[in-house]
Structures are given as C-alpha cells and as structure tokens.
Amino acid sequence: xxxxxxxxLRNFHQAKWDEEVIFELSTPGxxxxxxxxxxxxxxxxxxxxxxxxxxxxxxxxxxxxxEVGQMRVLKHYLRLSQQNLGADLNVDIGQGTCTxxxxxxxxxxxxxxSKAQDIHPHQDESTVQGAxxxxxxxxxxxxxxxxxxxxxxxxxxxxxxxxxxxAIMHEYHQVRGxxxxxxxxxxxxxxxxxxxxxxxxxxxxxxxxxxxxxxxxDVEALxxxxxxxxxxxxxxxxxxxxxxxxxxxxxxxxxxxxGGICGYDQANANGxxxxxxxxxxxxxxxxxxxxxxxxxxxxxxxxxxGALGATRELAEYLPVPVVSYDGSKYFLDYDVPHxxxxxxxxxxxxxxxxxxxxxxxxxxAEGLKEAARIAVLNNNYLLKKITEIAGATSPYTGGxxxxxxxxxxxxxxxxxxxxxTHDVTRRMADFGFHLWQxxxxxxxxxxxxxxxxxxxxxxxxxxxxxxxxHVVEEARTEPQTVKSAPHNSVVHRIAESSLDDPEKWAxxxxxFLKKHGKAAAKIRS
Amino acid sequence: xxxxxxxxxxIPNSVPEVKARxxxxxxxxxxxxxxxxIPEELRFKGALDIPDGITSEMELERHLENVLSENKTCRxxxxxxxxxxxxxxxxxxxxxxxxRSEFLTAYAGEPYEDHGRFQALFEYQSLMGELLEMDVVxxxxxxxxxAASTSIRMAGRITGRKVVLVADTISPDRLQVIRTYxxxxxxxxxxxxxxLTAGLDMEDLRNxxxxxxxxxxxxxxxYFGTLEESGCTIADALHANxxxxxxxxxxxxxxxxAPPSQYGADIACGDIQGLGNHMYFGGAxxxxxxxxxxxxxxxxxxxxxxxxxxxxxxxxxxxxxxxxGRTSFAVxxxxxxxxxxxxxxxxxxxxxxxxxxxxxxMRELNQNIMQKSQYAMRKLSQLEGVRLxxxxxxxxxxxxxxxxxxxxxxxxxxxxxxxxxxxxxxLGDDFAELEGCALYAVTEVLRREDIDxxxxxxxxxxx
Numbered sequence: 001x002x003x004x005x006x007x008x009l010r011n012f013h014q015a016k017w018d019e020e021v022i023f024e025l026s027t028p029g030x031x032x033x034x035x036x037x038x039x040x041x042x043x044x045x046x047x048x049x050x051x052x053x054x055x056x057x058x059x060x061x062x063x064x065x066x067e068v069g070q071m072r073v074l075k076h077y078l079r080l081s082q083q084n085l086g087a088d089l090n091v092d093i094g095q096g097t098c099t100x101x102x103x104x105x106x107x108x109x110x111x112x113x114s115k116a117q118d119i120h121p122h123q124d125e126s127t128v129q130g131a132x133x134x135x136x137x138x139x140x141x142x143x144x145x146x147x148x149x150x151x152x153x154x155x156x157x158x159x160x161x162x163x164x165x166x167a168i169m170h171e172y173h174q175v176r177g178x179x180x181x182x183x184x185x186x187x188x189x190x191x192x193x194x195x196x197x198x199x200x201x202x203x204x205x206x207x208x209x210x211x212x213x214x215x216x217x218d219v220e221a222l223x224x225x226x227x228x229x230x231x232x233x234x235x236x237x238x239x240x241x242x243x244x245x246x247x248x249x250x251x252x253x254x255x256x257x258x259g260g261i262c263g264y265d266q267a268n269a270n271g272x273x274x275x276x277x278x279x280x281x282x283x284x285x286x287x288x289x290x291x292x293x294x295x296x297x298x299x300x301x302x303x304x305x306g307a308l309g310a311t312r313e314l315a316e317y318l319p320v321p322v323v324s325y326d327g328s329k330y331f332l333d334y335d336v337p338h339x340x341x342x343x344x345x346x347x348x349x350x351x352x353x354x355x356x357x358x359x360x361x362x363x364x365a366e367g368l369k370e371a372a373r374i375a376v377l378n379n380n381y382l383l384k385k386i387t388e389i390a391g392a393t394s395p396y397t398g399g400x401x402x403x404x405x406x407x408x409x410x411x412x413x414x415x416x417x418x419x420x421t422h423d424v425t426r427r428m429a430d431f432g433f434h435l436w437q438x439x440x441x442x443x444x445x446x447x448x449x450x451x452x453x454x455x456x457x458x459x460x461x462x463x464x465x466x467x468x469x470h471v472v473e474e475a476r477t478e479p480q481t482v483k484s485a486p487h488n489s490v491v492h493r494i495a496e497s498s499l500d501d502p503e504k505w506a507x508x509x510x511x512f513l514k515k516h517g518k519a520a521a522k523i524r525s
Numbered sequence: 526x527x528x529x530x531x532x533x534x535x536i537p538n539s540v541p542e543v544k545a546r547x548x549x550x551x552x553x554x555x556x557x558x559x560x561x562x563i564p565e566e567l568r569f570k571g572a573l574d575i576p577d578g579i580t581s582e583m584e585l586e587r588h589l590e591n592v593l594s595e596n597k598t599c600r601x602x603x604x605x606x607x608x609x610x611x612x613x614x615x616x617x618x619x620x621x622x623x624x625r626s627e628f629l630t631a632y633a634g635e636p637y638e639d640h641g642r643f644q645a646l647f648e649y650q651s652l653m654g655e656l657l658e659m660d661v662v663x664x665x666x667x668x669x670x671x672a673a674s675t676s677i678r679m680a681g682r683i684t685g686r687k688v689v690l691v692a693d694t695i696s697p698d699r700l701q702v703i704r705t706y707x708x709x710x711x712x713x714x715x716x717x718x719x720x721l722t723a724g725l726d727m728e729d730l731r732n733x734x735x736x737x738x739x740x741x742x743x744x745x746x747x748y749f750g751t752l753e754e755s756g757c758t759i760a761d762a763l764h765a766n767x768x769x770x771x772x773x774x775x776x777x778x779x780x781x782x783a784p785p786s787q788y789g790a791d792i793a794c795g796d797i798q799g800l801g802n803h804m805y806f807g808g809a810x811x812x813x814x815x816x817x818x819x820x821x822x823x824x825x826x827x828x829x830x831x832x833x834x835x836x837x838x839x840x841x842x843x844x845x846x847x848x849x850g851r852t853s854f855a856v857x858x859x860x861x862x863x864x865x866x867x868x869x870x871x872x873x874x875x876x877x878x879x880x881x882x883x884x885x886x887m888r889e890l891n892q893n894i895m896q897k898s899q900y901a902m903r904k905l906s907q908l909e910g911v912r913l914x915x916x917x918x919x920x921x922x923x924x925x926x927x928x929x930x931x932x933x934x935x936x937x938x939x940x941x942x943x944x945x946x947x948x949x950x951x952l953g954d955d956f957a958e959l960e961g962c963a964l965y966a967v968t969e970v971l972r973r974e975d976i977d978x979x980x981x982x983x984x985x986x987x988x
Contacts, residue, residue: 018841019644021644021647022648023651031883032882032883032886033616033886035882035886035969036893038893038900038973039972043896045903045904046900047896049892049893049896049899050892050895053752053781053782053918054754054918056754056756056757057752057782058782058783059782060783060787062884062888063658063779063780064655065652065655065880065882065887066652067884068880070618073877073881074618074622076880077618077622077645078622078625080640080645081625081628081645082641083640083641083644084628084631084634084641085631085638086626086627086628086630086631087631088626088627088630089627092630092632095632095633098633101535103629103630104535104582106586110586110593112620113593114598115593116593116596116806117805118598118599118600118612119596119804119805119806120599120604120606120612120806121610121806122606122608122610122950123597123599123604123606123947124938126942127947128595128596128597128806129595130593130595130596131593131596133595134593144575157866157867158865159863159864159866163705167705170709179709193854194853196858197857197860197863197864198862199858200858201710201862206857208857243562244562244563246562248567249564249566249567274569275563275568276563276568276569277569280566280567280568297630298631298632298633299629299870300628300631300632300642300869300870301829301866301867302667302866302867302868302869303808303868303870304866304867341701341702342670342698342702343705343706344667344671345668345696345699345702345807346698349809350805350809351805352808358589361578361579361585361589362533362535362585364576364577364579364580365573365578366578368573370533370536370539374544374556376556376559377538377544377548377559378538380551380559381550384550384551401559401562403560429637432638433638434634434639436635439854440855440857454535455536456537456538457537457538458538458543484837489637489640490637490640490641491637491838491841492836492841493836493837494636494835494837494843494844494845495835495843496845498832498834498835499834499848499849500847500848500850502820504834505847506832507647507654507660507661507662507823507832507847508647508655509647509833510655511661512833514818
C-alpha cells in the first residue's frame with residue numbers, strides 16, 4: 001500500500017549487503033593482524049617457547065579460523081552493523097519493558113578513555129580511587145532513588161540481580177533455621193519471566209499469581225498463597241502491562257506477616273523516579289537495570305547491570321565486596337557479616353556503572369523526576385492514540401492511567417483480518433520500526449508492549465503511530481502484504497522450522513557444513 | 526526542569542508548548558494527574574539528595590575526567606596482574622565495531638531488523654566452535670563463573686545426579702560464584718591437586734567417583750597457570766563412571782594448545798574478555814559454553830543459541846533462535862535456569878578479534894605469550910630466594926614463591942608499586958599453603974625491557 005499523503009511514514013529500506021558468512025571470505029595466507037615478534041634476547045634464552053608443551057597438549061591441527069585481510073574484516077562487520085537497527089537510528093519505542101532511551105555519546109567517550117578501560121581489578125586500591133569513587137557515589141545516588149540503605153553493583157543484569165535476591169533470601173532464612181521449610185517464592189505473571197526462573201535456580205518452588213479483572217495482581221490470591229512455606233515475593237510495580245498496583249504496601253505487609261522477604265524488580269522504574277520508592281512500599285530488596293532506566297546502552301543484549309539495593313538489615317547479606325569510604329579513601333569492603341559471597345567475578349560491569357553514573361550526574365534530582373514525568377506523559381499520549389486505532393485495544397484499562405508502558409492487544413484486528421501480532425511486527429520492520437510482541441505466555445492475547453521513555457519527540461511518536469495505522473489499514477485492504485512481510489528489511493521470512501529440528505539446526509558454521517554439506521553453503525550459486 | 530529553565534538535551538518533550546499540546550490531547554492540565562493511581566502514602570515527599578544536573582556536556586566531561594584521573598592505569602605502569610582478567614592488546618577494528626551505534630544501542634530486535642546482530646553472534650559462536658573444535662557454542666553469558674556454573678548445572682540435568690567435583694586449583698572468586706549458582710540444588714565437592722605440579726590428584730578423584738557424581742569441573746590452565754597433562758586419563762575415569770567432563774579453558778591459549786575436546790571434555794567453558802575486550806576493572810567479562818551437537822546437550826543450555834537457516838528468498842542467509850522453547854523466555858521457571866541480558870557486545874568484539882587474528886595470528890600470539898612468560902619465569906627464578914611454586918608447563922600465568930626471601934608479598938608489592946610496577950596478586954590470603962606466593966601474568970603487551978625492569982627492581986629490593 002502506498003504511503004498516504006500527510007503521513008510521517010518513511011519510504012524506508014534497510015541496508016542489504018547480501019553479506020557472506022565470515023568463513024566464506026577466507027583466502028589462505030591473508031592476514032588481519034600481526035603479532036610483534038619477541039626480542040632476540042627472549043628467544044635466545046627460551047627458544048621457540050613451544051617445545052616444552054607436554055605431549056598431547058598441543059593441538060593436532062590449527063584452528064579452522066578464516067584468513068581475511070584487515071579491511072575486509074572491518075567491512076564485513078560494518079556491513080553487519082548496518083544490517084542492524086540500533087536505538088540511535090530508530091524510534092525505538094516498540095520494545096516495551098526495556099526502556100530504550102537515549103544513551104548519551106559523551107558517556108561513551110568517557111567510558112572509552114584509557115583511565116576507564118585499562119585498569120585491572122586486582123590493582124592496589126590507591127591506584128583505582130577514581131573507579132571506586134564512581135561506584136561509591138553511584139551507590140549513594142541509588143540509595144536516594146530507592147530509599148533503601150546500601151547497593152551492590154555486582155549483579156550484571158536484572159536476571160542476575162533476581163538470582164542474587166534469591167540467594168540473599170535463602171541465606172536470610174538459613175540464618176533463622178528455616179531455609180529448608182521456606183521453599184516457595186511468589187511472583188506474578190506480569191513480572192519478568194526471570195523473577196520466576198532465576199528464583200527456581202536457587203531451588204524455589206514458584207507460585208505465580210494471575211491478575212484480577214482489573215489487571216491487578218490478585219490480593220486474595222496472595223493471601224491464599226502465603227504460608228509458613230513462603231520464602232518471599234518477587235514482583236514488579238508497575239507491572240509489565242504498565243499499571244501501578246496501589247495496594248503494593250498491602251502485598252509486602254501480607255508477605256512480611258507470613259515471614260517472607262519482599263524483593264522489588266524495578267525494571268519498570270523509569271516512570272516513577274522521584275515519585276515513589278521501594279522504601280515507601282516497604283520492600284526489603286530492590287534492583288534497578290542500569291542499562292534501562294539509567295541511560296547505559298543495551299549492547300545487543302549486554303553488558304548490563306542490575307544494581308541491587310537492600311535495607312540495613314538485609315545489607316548484611318549483599319555480595320562482597322561493597323565499596324566504602326573512610327573519609328579519606330575509597331576501599332573494597334569485605335566486612336559483610338552474612339554475605340552470600342559472589343554472583344559474578346570481581347565487582348560487576350564497571351563500564352555500565354560509569355555510564356549510568358554520568359547519566360545521573362547529567363540529570364540531577366530534578367532531571368530524574370522530569371525524565372519520569374515526560375516518560376509517563378509520552379506513554380499516556382500513545383495510549384490514547386493507539387486505542388483510537390480500530391483493532392488495537394489496551395486490556396485492563398478500566399479508566400486507569402498507565403505509568404511508563406502499556407501492553408496492548410491486536411486481538412480485535414486478528415479476529416477481523418487474520419493478521420496476528422507477529423505479522424504486524426514483521427511489517428513494521430519494513431518502515432524502520434521495531435515492534436516486540438511481549439513475554440510469554442501471552443496472557444493478553446495478540447500482545448504488543450510499547451514504552452516510549454522520555455527520549456523521543458512528539459513528532460517521532462507520531463511517526464511511529466503512522467506506522468501502526470498504516471499496517472492496520474493494510475491488514476484490512478491487502479493482508480497478504482502484511483502476511484508476507486518483511487519486504488524492505490535485510491532478509492525475507494526465515495525458515496523457522498529448521499531451527500527447532502535437531503537434524504537441521506546449526507549453531508555454528510562447522511555444524512552447518514556437517515549437516516547440510518558444502519554444497520548447501522554455496523547459497524548464491 | 527533541569528539546567529535552570531532550559532529544556533534538558535535528553536528530554537525533547539519538556540518544551541512547555543509541546544507538553545501543553547500533549548496534555549490537551551489527554552484532556553488534563555497537569556502531568557500529576559497521570560500519577561493519580563499512586564496512593565498518597567506511597568508518594569515520596571522529600572527531595573532526592575542528588576546534586577543539580579551537570580547539563581552542560583562540556584562540564585560533565587571535565588568532571589568525569591577529573592574523577593577518573595585518580596586512576597593509574599596498566600598502560601601507565603607495568604602490570605603483571607591476571608587471575609581472570611587480562612591486559613591483552615585490543616585491535617582498533619574491535620573498538621570500531623563494538624562502538625558502532627547500530628550494535629551498541631540495539632537490544633532485542635527480530636531476525637529481520639536485527640539481522641546483523643544475529644549473524645555477528647552466529648559467527649562468534651562459529652569462530653569459538655573452531656577454537657574449541659565443538660559444534661555448539663552459546664551467545665555469551667555473564668562471565669566465566671556463570672558459564673562454569675551453568676556447565677555444572679547442565680551436567681546435573683544430563684546425568685540426573687547431584688554432586689559435582691571441582692578441581693581445587695580454581696579461583697576462589699569463581700568458586701564463590703559457582704556455589705551461589707549451584708547450591709543447594711547441586712553439591713560441590715573439591716578434588717585436591719598435586720603439591721608438586723598442581724595437576725589433579727587422580728587418587729582423590731577415583732575415591733570420589735560413584736553414581737552420585739554428575740561430573741568434574743577442571744580449569745586448564747589452572748588458576749595457578751599450570752597445564753593439566755592427564756586430560757585423557759581423567760576423561761576415561763569420568764566416562765567410565767557415567768560422569769560429564771567439564772573443562773574451563775583460556776580461549777586465547779587455543780592457537781597452539783589442545784582444545785578440551787581433544788582430550789575428552791564433554792563441555793568446555795571460560796571467558797572471552799581477552800578476545801578483543803578491554804579490562805574495565807574486571808567489568809568486561811563474557812562467558813562461553815561449548816558442547817557437541819547432541820540434542821541431550823543442546824536442550825540443556827539456558828542461553829540463546831543463534832542458528833543459521835534459509836529464508837523464503839533463494840540466496841539469502843537467515844538467522845534465528847535455535848530451540849527457543851527450552852528457555853525461560855518461553856516457559857518461565859519451566860525453562861533451563863534463566864536467560865536474559867548478559868554480554869552480547871563482547872561476543873561481537875570477540876568475533877572481530879578471531880576474524881582478524883585467524884589461525885596464524887592465534888599461533889603467533891600463543892608463541893609470543895609463551896616465550897615471554899617462560900623468559901620471565903626463567904629470569905625470576907634466578908633471583909636469590911625466589912622460586913617457581915609448581916613444576917609444570919605454564920601458558921601465561923605462574924606462581925612465584927617469595928617465602929624464602931624474608932619478605933612478604935605485601936612488602937614486595939608495595940616496593941614495586943612505588944616504582945610503577947603492578948606486581949602479581951598475593952595468594953596467601955586465599956590459600957593458606959600458598960603463603961608467600963604471588964600470581965604473575967605475562968601477556969604479549971609486555972616487552973623484554975618491562976620484564977627486565979621487574980627483575981631488576983626485585984633484585985635491588987631483595988638484596
């Protein structure tokens with residue numbers, strides 16, 4: 001369908017280089033990099049360095065890596081980068097729950113300095129005072145934002161922070177002699193899948209609460225779920241559908257009365273910075289995704305950080321070390337009486353911490369709150385506009401406001417046209433937009449989740465809306481165009497079924513050649 | 526509004542007229558109305574004790590440079606630090622690609638708009654597969670510790686057994702990570718090492734093998750830098766017991782050294798920091814796991830596995846998730862452990878790194894490191910009272926025993942620090958029997974004169 005006059009939609013086509021797999025570019029003898037030769041004094045003393053390798057520990061054949069000149073390697077990966085749609089290029093509001101906000105370039109520039117890159121975790125503390133100060137002050141900032149008393153920056157994603165919460169919860173009950181009897185963790189279906197999955201890694205049996213008719217976590221279901229087997233509750237608020245649970249303090253009270261620990265997954269914090277905190281809702285633990293709310297980039301899926309806060313009582317269980325300050329110097333502090341030990345080597349994802357520290361410094365207290373307020377304004381603006389599109393709904397609205405994101409549904413569109421949420425997603429790619437369905441299971445039928453953050457202008461939000469309207473119109477007028485999408489993206493619909501077939505799947509090039517033969521690799525001929 | 530009355534550069538819709546238009550669209554006067562569902566008693570009433578925003582980029586840069594100027598880097602010094610984070614050279618092309626907006630700021634796009642990320646990470650898996658001679662490698666996990674933990678949990682699920690033996694020549698840091706991930710579902714038991722070579726104590730291993738043992742986790746090179754020579758014997762003992770052999774390996778060593786698969790490992794794991802990623806205070810880690818392409822192994826990975834496939838259009842490569850249904854994204858706590866954001870960008874740097882070096886570059890790199898570390902070992906052991914703790918082949922790290930010098934490692938390291946040398950990590954705190962020993966790492970970035978400076982400084986200090 002032609003783009004309608006007046007539409008902001010772009011006549012987009014993503015870069016398509018038809019680029020080979022790196023192994024196809026190999027020419028024996030080509031080199032991408034030279035390693036310096038050792039000084040003669042060294043080889044005179046120790047020889048070739050290889051002769052003393054024990055028998056059987058030398059590899060039989062050289063690794064089958066490709067041999068490619070430097071410029072071609074560069075070009076290859078540059079082309080792959082062009083075949084990827086980063087947030088910097090995109091109106092990246094279609095990845096709800098992930099807070100795809102602007103990642104300031106100045107923070108990248110600082111993080112790329114030698115003073116940040118070239119420090120080793122075992123250096124003497126006197127030589128890393130700058131890094132330790134960043135970590136210490138970031139902890140202080142996050143204490144303010146959450147109202148809790150101390151943060152560990154060691155967990156390196158939200159999911160790892162959840163595992164850390166589970167480990168702390170386990171140790172807490174262990175100290176009280178109840179670790180074995182308290183073996184149940186309660187969460188909600190609109191909390192991230194890892195709230196259930198990472199807790200299960202620690203051996204917990206998971207009880208998942210489903211929403212009531214208003215979309216709220218069901219407080220009656222919670223009352224029925226708690227018992228002397230309850231270890232704790234891990235929950236988001238606002239939940240992934242974007243509704244703030246006003247009875248959250250009742251949830252924490254019920255769990256506390258049952259003897260459990262309350263952990264707050266604050267992946268969805270971007271709309272409530274400076275508005276409401278873990279402290280007011282009486283949580284014992286909480287974590288922030290620094291790569292979401294606090295402006296650090298997502299890096300195609302990491303590095304990341306899940307900064308984990310605790311009340312004074314539970315701070316005694318945090319991973320070691322934490323960073324302390326004695327009035328003249330910063331130091332790595334291992335004096336944490338009930339520490340769970342470690343969840344990650346060293347101290348956490350330092351570059352992520354540094355970028356978020358820079359982001360908070362740029363925003364200041366007022367800027368943090370303004371970011372939250374504008375994120376909420378943008379979201380509610382989109383909510384109004386999207387629900388005006390026939391075929392799109394926002395289940396559970398019931399007159400309620402949404403905070404920073406909304407889980408919508410294409411169910412009406414699907415019933416009317418047969419176009420489902422995956423079809424819409426693929427067609428949106430044709431206009432340079434990413435649209436994500438939602439986490440499984442699809443409790444909201446034909447779901448999609450949109451989170452605009454504070455970063456995008458009204459014009460950009462309107463452009464995205466034009467994209468949704470266009471695809472919905474096509475679903476009615478020429479559904480085949482939507483069904484067979486994408487058309488203007490890097491590639492066409494993939495043959496997904498082979499990815500679930502052990503006979504056919506290939507996770508490496510060598511596996512592909514073994515299963516499908518060299519002839520299959522010559523895809524162009 | 527941050528920055529006085531000015532609109533913050535990162536918040537375009539703060540412009541009063543824009544805000545007013547959007548509010549009018551919603552039929553309300555104030556953004557506060559949008560928060561009406563948050564009860565009064567949950568509202569934060571105070572002011573955040575966070576400094577005013579430094580909204581000028583120029584001033585922010587100055588401030589951050591000032592903070593970081595308190596760091597003294599390994600490039601400004603001579604560093605012999607290792608122990609899981611290494612100063613290897615990072616080629617300029619790695620930084621160029623890892624810094625590309627398209628990769629840096631992407632996240633979770635579909636195989637269409639994010640084709641590039643899927644292909645780059647498939648290539649990462651494939652390049653690692655060549656190093657490891659294994660057909661399945663995952664999208665990077667957080668770090669070595671987590672990769673080791675997941676390998677152990679995989680062994681537990683594959684065998685239906687609960688005990689995993691861990692060779693005790695492991696970093697204490699990593700052992701703590703493993704305990705956090707694995708206990709109480711699995712039980713971790715340590716296997717002792719030879720006091721002479723740091724090799725696995727085969728007798729202790731054999732005594733511990735029974736039908737409760739899911740597998741053995743062994744680091745090769747060990748935390749002490751020593752190479753285990755009995756891989757095949759260990760593998761035979763484990764396989765005869767129905768147990769899985771997990772070997773953690775430094776991928777940088779595989780230009781010349783045998784990959785674990787060559788001596789019978791079922792699962793290989795480790796860290797990719799050294800493959801084109803900077804040290805970042807130990808913050809740029811990424812874990813890898815590799816196995817054979819057998820369904821019983823593949824279906825136990827928690828991680829994303831990107832696969833290559835065809836598309837509807839002849840002549841196109843497509844990429845997507847292999848066996849997605851096993852992940853926690855698909856089935857929450859019914860999935861294998863959990864999956865989420867970890868270290869994908871470092872996998873892309875590692876792909877670029879391995880593509881640049883190729884087989885010959887990896888061989889040269891290995892030889893360079895081995896020659897330099899052997900040179901350092903030889904020179905250091907010639908100093909009076911200084912000896913090497915273990916008699917074994919070392920790749921790039923080794924334990925120097927100063928206990929006969931009359932000086933503590935702490936004293937020695939302070940003296941060297943004053944001369945701009947970051948000396949090896951003191952292992953006495955973590956291993957009682959290694960009092961007086963320090964872990965030294967030598968990589969390709971050190972020159973002969975750097976090593977000589979260390980030796981000269983030590984000679985002067987100890988005499």
